[in-house]
Amino acid sequence: MPEKKCFYTEVLIIGGGVTGTGLARDLALRGIPCLVLEMETINAGASGRNHGLLHSGARYVSSDPVSARECRAEAEILKVIAPHCIENTGGLYLAVKGDDEAYIRLFPELCAKAGIPCESLTVKEALELEPALSKHTIAAFRVEDASVEPFHISLENMNQAIENGARYFNFCRVVKFHMAGKAIQKVTVNNLVTRQVFEIEARMVVNAAGAWSGEIAKLAGIHVDMIYSKGSLLITHSRVSGHVLNRLRPPSDGDILVPGGTVSIFGTTSLRVDRLDHIRPTVEETDILVKEAAAMVPELTIARYIRAYAGVRPLIKEKDPEGSGDDRSVSRGFSLMDHRLDGIQNFITITGGKMTTFRLMAEKTANLIAGRLHNTRECLTATTPLKSGAPSRMTEAGMSFRLRSGRDETEDITLCECEMISRNQFKELIAWLKKNRKTSDLNALRVHSRLGKGACQGTFCSQRVTGFMYDEDYLKNDEGIYNIKDLLRERFNGQRPVLWDGQLAQAELNEALFCGFYGLDLEKPL
Amino acid sequence: MEAIHKTDLLIIGAGFSGMSAALFAANRNVNAVVAGGAGGFEYSSGLLDLWGLSLTQKGRITKKPWAMLEKLSRQEPGHPLARIQRKTIQQAFSELTAALKHQGLTYAGYERKNTLVMTPFGTLRPTFRLTPAMRSNAEAVAAREPCLILDFKGLREFSAVFVREMMKKAWKGLRAETLEFPETRLQREVFTPFLARSLETEQVQEKFLTLIRSAVKDETWVGLPAVLGIHSSEKILDRLQAESGLRIFEIPTSPVSVPGIRLKEALMRALDNTSVTLFQNRRVTEVNALPKGGFHCRLDSDIQPVIVHAKAVLLATGRFLSRGLYADREKVHESLLGLPVWQPESRDQWHQQAYFDPAGHRINRAGIETDAFLRPVGPDKRPVHETLFAAGTLLAHQDWIRSRCGSGLSIATAFKAMESYLQIRPGLC
Numbered sequence: 001m002p003e004k005k006c007f008y009t010e011v012l013i014i015g016g017g018v019t020g021t022g023l024a025r026d027l028a029l030r031g032i033p034c035l036v037l038e039m040e041t042i043n044a045g046a047s048g049r050n051h052g053l054l055h056s057g058a059r060y061v062s063s064d065p066v067s068a069r070e071c072r073a074e075a076e077i078l079k080v081i082a083p084h085c086i087e088n089t090g091g092l093y094l095a096v097k098g099d100d101e102a103y104i105r106l107f108p109e110l111c112a113k114a115g116i117p118c119e120s121l122t123v124k125e126a127l128e129l130e131p132a133l134s135k136h137t138i139a140a141f142r143v144e145d146a147s148v149e150p151f152h153i154s155l156e157n158m159n160q161a162i163e164n165g166a167r168y169f170n171f172c173r174v175v176k177f178h179m180a181g182k183a184i185q186k187v188t189v190n191n192l193v194t195r196q197v198f199e200i201e202a203r204m205v206v207n208a209a210g211a212w213s214g215e216i217a218k219l220a221g222i223h224v225d226m227i228y229s230k231g232s233l234l235i236t237h238s239r240v241s242g243h244v245l246n247r248l249r250p251p252s253d254g255d256i257l258v259p260g261g262t263v264s265i266f267g268t269t270s271l272r273v274d275r276l277d278h279i280r281p282t283v284e285e286t287d288i289l290v291k292e293a294a295a296m297v298p299e300l301t302i303a304r305y306i307r308a309y310a311g312v313r314p315l316i317k318e319k320d321p322e323g324s325g326d327d328r329s330v331s332r333g334f335s336l337m338d339h340r341l342d343g344i345q346n347f348i349t350i351t352g353g354k355m356t357t358f359r360l361m362a363e364k365t366a367n368l369i370a371g372r373l374h375n376t377r378e379c380l381t382a383t384t385p386l387k388s389g390a391p392s393r394m395t396e397a398g399m400s401f402r403l404r405s406g407r408d409e410t411e412d413i414t415l416c417e418c419e420m421i422s423r424n425q426f427k428e429l430i431a432w433l434k435k436n437r438k439t440s441d442l443n444a445l446r447v448h449s450r451l452g453k454g455a456c457q458g459t460f461c462s463q464r465v466t467g468f469m470y471d472e473d474y475l476k477n478d479e480g481i482y483n484i485k486d487l488l489r490e491r492f493n494g495q496r497p498v499l500w501d502g503q504l505a506q507a508e509l510n511e512a513l514f515c516g517f518y519g520l521d522l523e524k525p526l
Numbered sequence: 527m528e529a530i531h532k533t534d535l536l537i538i539g540a541g542f543s544g545m546s547a548a549l550f551a552a553n554r555n556v557n558a559v560v561a562g563g564a565g566g567f568e569y570s571s572g573l574l575d576l577w578g579l580s581l582t583q584k585g586r587i588t589k590k591p592w593a594m595l596e597k598l599s600r601q602e603p604g605h606p607l608a609r610i611q612r613k614t615i616q617q618a619f620s621e622l623t624a625a626l627k628h629q630g631l632t633y634a635g636y637e638r639k640n641t642l643v644m645t646p647f648g649t650l651r652p653t654f655r656l657t658p659a660m661r662s663n664a665e666a667v668a669a670r671e672p673c674l675i676l677d678f679k680g681l682r683e684f685s686a687v688f689v690r691e692m693m694k695k696a697w698k699g700l701r702a703e704t705l706e707f708p709e710t711r712l713q714r715e716v717f718t719p720f721l722a723r724s725l726e727t728e729q730v731q732e733k734f735l736t737l738i739r740s741a742v743k744d745e746t747w748v749g750l751p752a753v754l755g756i757h758s759s760e761k762i763l764d765r766l767q768a769e770s771g772l773r774i775f776e777i778p779t780s781p782v783s784v785p786g787i788r789l790k791e792a793l794m795r796a797l798d799n800t801s802v803t804l805f806q807n808r809r810v811t812e813v814n815a816l817p818k819g820g821f822h823c824r825l826d827s828d829i830q831p832v833i834v835h836a837k838a839v840l841l842a843t844g845r846f847l848s849r850g851l852y853a854d855r856e857k858v859h860e861s862l863l864g865l866p867v868w869q870p871e872s873r874d875q876w877h878q879q880a881y882f883d884p885a886g887h888r889i890n891r892a893g894i895e896t897d898a899f900l901r902p903v904g905p906d907k908r909p910v911h912e913t914l915f916a917a918g919t920l921l922a923h924q925d926w927i928r929s930r931c932g933s934g935l936s937i938a939t940a941f942k943a944m945e946s947y948l949q950i951r952p953g954l955c
Contacts, residue, residue: 280879282874283872283873283874284874286855287855287873290855412714413680413682413714413715414715415682460780463646463647463683463780464682464683466685466688467646467682467683467684467685467687467688468682468685470685470687470688470691471685471687471688471704475688475691476691477691477692477694477695478648478691478692479691480647480688480691480692481647481649481692484647485882488881488882489880489881489882492880492881496877496879499853499873499876499877499889500853500854500855500873501852501853501854504846504853504889505846505847505849508845508846508847508890508927509569509847511887511890511927511928512569512847512927513569513780513781515882515927515928516926516927516928516930516932517571517645517651517778517780518645518646518647518649518651519587519645519647519649519650519651520647520649520882521585521882521884521928522585522586522587522649523584523585523586523884524585524586
């Protein structure tokens with residue numbers, strides 16, 4: 001937490017999603033000092049609320065061949081520089097009885113035109129690869145999709161940026177731009193935790209606030225016309241497929257299933273929303289997804305889901321939006337806006353785009369900035385391994401166990417059984433968080449590891465980890481109670497729409513324990 | 527091959543309500559069988575609650591359970607506890623605690639008041655009847671004299687420092703220490719039931735005494751997670767206190783809970799050589815009502831299935847965790863007989879938006895509606911079967927978790943169901 005009243009940096013980046021952290025890494029590697037301000041925590045917005053799909057490009061061959069090409073090129077780069085964040089699953093495009101046959105016939109042709117590798121499979125071959133597929137599958141193509149851990153990518157971006165001189169403040173909200181002539185001279189920032197107000201002076205200010213870009217631009221008196229498209233996704237209790245499974249049809253509800261570690265992620269919906277507060281997945285969206293799921297993978301109708309989550313796609317409104325009202329038809333390409341055109345010399349907005357092309361977005365943005373700051377170093381992000389010294393691998397499902405197995409640590413014990421995270425692993429993470437982030441609460445541990453993300457959704461691990469944190473002197477007084485309450489509140493938002501069958505029973509146990517036994521539902525638990 | 531067993535009454539569910547009903551049946555010499563899961567006990571704190579939530583102040587607990595129950599009968603006349611007379615509830619508690627005392631578990635408490643017990647989070651929870659080691663817990667909290675809280679190496683569910691940090695503001699002489707429990711040097715992780723069972727031996731008790739003596743400085747009280755034995759917990763407590771000169775108390779822990787296991791085992795012992803047969807670890811998988819009255823039920827297990835012909839059935843199958851109720855995306859169902867379940871209209875109404883909403887989640891009030899005899903009723907409010915009864919948390923119009931009334935609800939409705947059964951029994955063919 002910054003305690004000073006005023007800070008200086010060359011480039012102030014607003015937003016700690018994959019775009020902002022990617023940009024910080026790019027600038028830092030060019031030797032340009034920068035500072036990332038994040039209103040919550042890394043990837044709190046759409047960057048952390050997507051499928052975790054590293055696109056082969058095939059999804060955009062019909063609607064946006066340029067994006068398709070970019071995806072392919074960027075995915076290839078990321079597989080080389082960040083293999084530890086990516087599971088190279090491969091992907092299948094699948095059509096089932098009733099899907100548009102003309103589109104199916106056109107698909108390989110469109111892929112070829114856009115330069116996206118695509119191999120035609122027989123239905124029998126597809127079923128052998130993925131036994132969970134519907135018996136009504138009529139066409140299958142193999143593409144080079146992969147599964148990516150978005151938190152891991154952004155954490156590594158930020159960590160590497162910090163290792164190269166960047167700074168990062170979280171829970172900090174920009175409240176005001178101070179103009180001096182045609183430039184932003186300084187920025188007033190409110191620390192949402194300490195309520196402290198401070199100022200940052202910067203030569204360049206970059207708006208990478210994702211869905212909040214419109215609001216940030218407004219602080220500079222600039223109107224950026226945003227479309228808020230809410231998408232909800234479901235996480236299954238166990239992994240359903242080996243490959244990324246895509247429904248072969250024009251983008252629609254519930255047509256992508258992405259495996260990641262021990263789980264699968266299924267989505268999404270697309271719902272136009274007017275506001276950015278209270279974005280939560282709903283019961284209705286969950287039901288739409290589960291019903292859609294049956295067509296491609298029948299067992300998804302009876303699968304156990306451990307939680308749902310929703311994100312808002314930051315889309316820039318085109319001059320003439322198509323009449324269909326489906327925001328999926330709005331370009332997924334990114335927009336880099338130099339606000340010199342709006343009369344502000346040192347303000348840039350970078351928005352739109354997708355996880356797969358974040359590095360390219362950062363490169364284009366950093367090129368613009370470097371030019372303005374007369375920095376002639378070239379972009380290193382495509383060739384520098386995206387690997388920091390942080391113990392952040394625990395964000396990956398199932399990874400904690402893999403890291404541990406084979407090591408004989410007789411003194412170590414498992415604190416989180418769903419994700420097999422041990423006391424020593426938490427200890428290492430907490431020490432790192434304290435040193436590098438000056439924070440070590442349960443929610444920070446959740447962001448930086450798999451804590452609370454398994455089947456129990458925090459029932460057992462939160463008590464054990466809190467007890468451990470007290471034992472190690474990381475918590476004082478009644479902090480632990482508020483830590484646990486925050487974690488449970490946050491976890492509940494995602495559980496509420498999937499509480500039936502097994503997860504409802506889990507929720508009952510959770511409530512009996514935390515409310516009935518420990519009394520956390522009471523106004524004053526003590 | 528299936529064994530066939532005939533009985534007057536089959537009690538389905540061996541959790542707290544099922545086992546209470548079984549005990550009441552045994553005391554009345556009713557020929558009965560009790561079968562089904564007993565998992566509930568391992569999740570139980572071992573404290574017997576009656577009512578712990580204030581109905582006058584939102585988000586507060588109450589020390590006056592009877593006053594709240596009176597208020598409840600006016601505010602929520604459909605609540606299962608509001609439908610049972612105070613005298614009956616008192617009788618149920620007395621009969622149950624008398625039987626437990628006979629098995630070495632002395633549950634006591636105030637006539638009218640709740641007692642406040644500290645939890646591993648350093649929070650205080652109200653309860654109605656409790657064992658001596660838990661009563662000392664409440665006394666320690668009230669006295670606030672120098673006190674040592676102990677935890678054990680490898681025990682993940684309990685942190686003495688957590689308790690100290692939470693309570694130190696109002697309790698100056700509170701100290702925390704971690705000890706290595708006797709004979710656990712080679713164990714990475716230790717579990718409370720294991721520690722409790724090992725304390726049953728004199729040798730471990732000796733070592734434990736030495737350990738406590740060496741840890742205590744000027745403290746007169748010692749608090750520790752509930753691990754003081756299973757079968758002879760009170761004798762162990764007496765011995766440890768007598769020989770150390772300290773006041774020793776237990777703090778209930780999260781599952782798996784030793785006080786819950788004590789309760790289960792005491793109730794099981796109480797059924798020995800009675801008119802009640804316990805089919806342990808057998809799940810009732812089918813209940814078929816016969817047109818002429820009575821039921822054919824199937825009990826499954828890894829070995830041989832058993833068919834029970836019962837003249838009456840008492841459902842004490844609990845809620846979702848114990849699978850008495852089952853919910854799909856559309857609706858809540860009763861698992862065994864497909865009984866009508868009272869429930870909110872749609873899944874969107876099952877839960878509030880905020881987890882800790884003091885109103886509680888509506889899904890927790892879903893359940894089986896009954897007539898005055900605790901017989902499940904259909905939409906016409908008439909009993910579905912002449913001799914089918916229901917008791918415990920399965921019942922509708924109550925939120926036992928938030929109200930802190932789980933054991934009271936189980937004991938009182940089990941008692942009431944047994945009374946009803948005896949009233950209706952003469953009519954059985």
